[in-house]
Amino acid sequence: MTKGLSRRDRRATSHRLAAAALLAVLAFAPEPAQAQSYRAYVAAESEDEVAVLEFTPEAGLSVEKVIRVGRWPAEIEGPHGMFFDPSGEYWYLTLGHGFPNGYLLKYETGPDTVVAATELGFFPATVSLTPDGVLAFAVNSNFYGDHVPSTVSVVDTEEMYEIEQVTTCTMPHGSRMSPDGMHNYSACMMDDQLVEMSTFSLEVTRRLNLVTGEPVDEPVAHGAGMGGGGMAGATTGDMAGAMGGSGMAACSPTWTTLSGDGRFVYVACNRGNEIVQVDIEAWSVARRIAADGAPYNLALTHDGSRLLATLKGSGHLAVWDLDTGEQLARIESTQEVTHGVVVTSDNRFAFVTVEGIGGQPGIVEVIDLATYERVGMAETGKQAGGITLVPGAS
Numbered sequence: 411m412t413k414g415l416s417r418r419d420r421r422a423t424s425h426r427l428a429a430a431a432l433l434a435v436l437a438f439a440p441e442p443a444q445a446q447s448y449r450a451y452v453a454a455e456s457e458d459e460v461a462v463l464e465f466t467p468e469a470g471l472s473v474e475k476v477i478r479v480g481r482w483p484a485e486i487e488g489p490h491g492m493f494f495d496p497s498g499e500y501w502y503l504t505l506g507h508g509f510p511n512g513y514l515l516k517y518e519t520g521p522d523t524v525v526a527a528t529e530l531g532f533f534p535a536t537v538s539l540t541p542d543g544v545l546a547f548a549v550n551s552n553f554y555g556d557h558v559p560s561t562v563s564v565v566d567t568e569e570m571y572e573i574e575q576v577t578t579c580t581m582p583h584g585s586r587m588s589p590d591g592m593h594n595y596s597a598c599m600m601d602d603q604l605v606e607m608s609t610f611s612l613e614v615t616r617r618l619n620l621v622t623g624e625p626v627d628e629p630v631a632h633g634a635g636m637g638g639g640g641m642a643g644a645t646t647g648d649m650a651g652a653m654g655g656s657g658m659a660a661c662s663p664t665w666t667t668l669s670g671d672g673r674f675v676y677v678a679c680n681r682g683n684e685i686v687q688v689d690i691e692a693w694s695v696a697r698r699i700a701a702d703g704a705p706y707n708l709a710l711t712h713d714g715s716r717l718l719a720t721l722k723g724s725g726h727l728a729v730w731d732l733d734t735g736e737q738l739a740r741i742e743s744t745q746e747v748t749h750g751v752v753v754t755s756d757n758r759f760a761f762v763t764v765e766g767i768g769g770q771p772g773i774v775e776v777i778d779l780a781t782y783e784r785v786g787m788a789e790t791g792k793q794a795g796g797i798t799l800v801p802g803a804s
């Protein structure tokens with residue numbers, strides 16, 4: 411190919427061929443790996459703020475921006491429950507306080523501006539959506555009222571109107587949806603019950619007494635499951651002290667979460683210091699997992715291998731192996747009153763909210779689920795509670 415060319419021309423031709431070969435290799439070479447990024451939205455209940463945080467293993471956890479929420483600038487309205495729709499295009503937030511009712515707000519992700527709102531009941535707390543994002547189920551916990559049966563609000567998320575309020579039990583909390591979207595589950599903090607509701611008929615279909623393990627027909631009147639007293643007027647930050655470590659034979663369930671296959675629902679017994687695993691088909695207690703420290707919120711790794719719980723009374727995050735029931739880790743928080751926990755979709759990290767006490771700021775901590783070490787931390791507004799991860803960010 412280079413016969414008859416001068417040495418200089420042959421050298422130039424060789425350089426051109428080498429350059430062409432290099433370009434060909436680069437054209438098919440993989441792009442440099444991008445830093446893995448995770449984003450979370452966190453509600454500060456005593457600041458009327460939602461913080462947007464970003465975490466990368468290289469840079470740690472940082473606050474990207476702070477969103478002011480609420481409808482009355484002069485009032486603390488208590489942002490509490492948060493949930494993204496499946497597409498990640500919108501997110502939903504409950505405001506616990508109102509005159510007298512709270513609200514469900516719908517935000518557009520990105521600009522993070524309110525696009526719609528609807529009034530709910532007394533202190534709406536946890537909210538969850540059907541898998542198609544069409545319906546939202548928000549528990550009206552009525553933390554500050556009399557211990558009487560309260561409701562779950564069912565909201566059409568497209569039109570943002572409340573379809574119905576379904577009476578369930580006293581102080582419902584921990585609204586979570588079955589993977590197939592056919593049932594919503596919530597716990598009765600004052601009745602020691604797990605309640606199943608049909609998302610089609612919008613009726614309560616089953617109840618289970620979490621202390622006796624027996625199905626029941628009706629809610630317990632006037633908070634008899636808690637002895638009829640204890641929490642009127644208490645803030646959510648006071649609940650661990652009001653409910654944990656009393657020695658009474660009661661559960662006071664605060665949260666539910668479901669296995670990915672829809673076989674089991676796990677319920678945190680905050681007062682009973684245990685987590686109850688319920689077989690949904692049999693509608694019976696399959697196992698009780700000891701959880702000293704007043705368990706509050708729960709999460710499962712997406713492979714179904716591990717169960718996580720915030721221990722609100724002791725200020726820890728605990729992790730269990732679900733096959734053996736063995737506690738794998740108990741990680742102390744940097745301050746008191748752990749609240750929410752979520753797991754990234756790749757099962758690498760857990761994000762934990764910590765309320766703090768008094769004038770302390772809220773804190774979000776990131777735990778590496780391989781080493782159980784804290785690998786990120788950032789301050790938020792006071793009483794950090796509700797947390798949700800941005801879909802597709804992990």
